[in-house]
Amino acid sequence: MFVSGGTCTPYTDICDDANACTENCQIGQGCSFKPIDCTANNKCLLPDCNPLTGCLNRTRDCDDGNACSTDNCDPATGCRNDPKDCDDGNPCTDDTCDPDTGCVNTLFNATDRCYLGDICSVYSCDPAFPGGCKATPLVCPNDYNDSCIVTLCDPFIGCQPQPLKCNASANDPECFVTLCNQTHLPDKCFDEEIESCIIAKTTIATGAAVLSVGAIIAIVIGAVLCAAGTTVGAYIGFTKAFSGEFENKSPIYEKETQEGVNPAYGRDSVFNAKPVKPS
DSSP states (O other): OOSSSSSEEOOGGGGGOOTTTEEEEEEETEEEEEOOSSSSOOOTBBOOTTTTTTOOOOOOOOOOTTTTTTEEEETTTEEEEEEEEOOOOOOOOOEEEEETTEEEEEEEEEHHHOOSOOTTTTEETTTTSSSGEEEEEOOOOOSSSTTTTTEEEEEETTTEEOOOOOOOOSSSSTTTEEEEESSSSSEEEEEEEHHHHHHHHHHHHHHHHHHHHHHHHHHHHHHHHHOOOOOHHHHHHHHHHHHHHTTTTSGGGGGTTTTTTTOOHHHHHHOOSOOOOOO
16 A cells, blocks of 8 residues: 655565665555655756666756857756857957857958058057057058169058158268269269359369469559550560560569469560561
8 A cells, every 4th residue: 555644664575666766665554655856956967767777867968059058057057058258369350159150250351440541551460469450551662673762651642752861961061962873882872062062162273373373464464554555555565574674573574473483484485476566
């Protein structure tokens, strides 16, 4: 006879139901057959029991079929299906999840994502930079085959050709201009003297000597013409000059002057023709 309630005492042979999934006991004159709890209050275990062998001790399958969830089980609450964290720790990727395949980590397009309006920068992704965005100066291509032409980036219009900027020379900037020529060695940059400065230096260097001789001759001739005032007077003046009368009166006939040897001295060789008396 099956009895419910009361105190269960160790059963006797008369209370054995040959079922491994029941707890058999004797209550008074009757028998009690209580189902065995195979979970032991663990919600992660299944209550499955085999009458021949007893509890199967199988864990609960918490897989919800979604690859974007993390499936686990809490003994107190049972199955949990938490959203999967797909963050790979790389700021250069977009982290998403596909329910069929799971996490997807895709490198983003840095040119579009990082662009800040600066056309002279090239944008790329570097995990070491905040947000992954890295900007480096744009290197403009040079197709001019001339090392004195460089292509630089203008923040408004982009790459533009410009002449190579040579460092300023230590020479006088009023007389020298620094230029670039790719064939000039060893350095492409060199100083070129301004033509007006070259002429000025030549005049200073040679003008004194030219002026000294010319001035002496001009002085003598001028003095003779001024003294005579007429063609006949000029003839007389030249005649006296050649005869030696003015030799000690004019510096042109001095062999040496304060400036040194007189280049006009030696009239016999220089003035070897006698003036013609006018008719």
